[in-house]
Amino acid sequence: MSDHDRNVGDIGPGVMEDTQESLRGAVFSYSIGLVLSVLLTGAAFTIGYSGLVWRPGLPSALIVLAVAQIGVHLVFFLHITTDPDNTNNVLALAFGVLIVVLLIGGSVWIMEWLNYRMMIPTPGGMGHGGM
C-alpha cells in the first residue's frame, strides 16, 4: 500500500470505516462513548439536584454539559468526524444546527423582550417606553 492507495470517497453518516477499524476497536469506541455520556449525564443530574452550582448559573452549566454530550454521541455513536470523506454530513449538520439555534434562540429572545415590554409600569419604575 503506497501513499496514493489512500481511501478516497464519501461515507454515509453512521458508517464505520471498515477498512481501518477492527471489530474490537469498534466495540471499544462505542464503550468510550457510553462511559463519557454516562459521566456527562451523571454530572448534569448531580448539579441539577444538588446545590453544587450557583442557582442562576445552573442553566448555562447544564447547556454546556448537554452540548458536550451531544458532541460525544455524534462522534462515538453516529461517527460524524472531521474526516474529509465526512464533509457532506458535517455541512448538513451545521445547517441543521443553524436552524435549531435560530428557532430556539429567536423564540426565547423575542418572548423575553415581549414579557419585559408588557410589564405593568410601576410608579418610578421602568414602564414601556422607558428604554
Place this chain on the structure above:
Amino acid sequence: MSSTTDTLFQAVEPRLDPYRLGRRVRTDHGGDGHFEPTGHGEGGPASKRVVVAYGFWIFILSDFVMFSAFFAAHAVLQSATAGGPSGPELFSPTSIAIETGCLLLSSFTCGLSAVATRARSLLWTEAALLVTGLLGAVFLVLEAHDFAAMVAAGAGPQRSAFLSSFFSVVGLHGLHVTAGLLWLGTMMAQVFAKGFRPNILRRLLCFNLFWHALDIIWVALFTIVYLIGLG
C-alpha cells in the same frame, strides 16, 4: 456499479490524470473492491449505501428542526403554570434518571448490533437488537406510568400552558420511540428471514441512525425540560 464502467475508467483514467492512477477506493460501499465511484464526481454518483444514509441523515436533521420548535415553545411557556403545579413539584428524579439510563444503554447496544452486523453474526445482531428493544420498552413503560400519574393528580395537558407544552414535547419523543420499536421489531424479523442482503444492511444502518438520534433528542429534552427548571 457495473464492472464495465469500472474497466472503462481503469483503461481511460491513467491517460487523463496520472495522479489518479492506482487510487484505491474503500470497499464498504457494496462493491467488489475494484475502482468505484468516489462521490466526488469521478466514476459517477456515490454508491446507494452512501446516498441512502445521507438522505436519511437529512430526514433526521429535519426531525431535529421540528423538535426545536417544540423545545422553543416549551422554553417560552415554562413559567406559564396558571397557578397549577410547576415542573420540580411534578417530576420524580429517580424515574427520569432510570429512563435516561435505559435510553443511553439502548443506544450503546444498538451500536453493538451494528458491530455484530459488520461481523455478519446473525445471533449477536439479533441479541443486541433484542436488548435495545427491551430497554426502549422499559423506557416507554416508565414514561407512560409517569404520564398516567400526572394526569391522575390533575396535572394533565389541559391544566396549564406549561403542561400542554410538556406533554407535547415529551409525548412527541415517546411517539418517536414507539415508532422506533416497531421498526426494530420489523428489522429483527427481516434480518432473520432475509439475512444480510444489501437492502437489509441499508435499513439496519438507517435504523441505527434513527435510534442514536432519539438519544440525542433525549439529552436535549432532559436538560431543557427536566433540569433547567430546577434553577
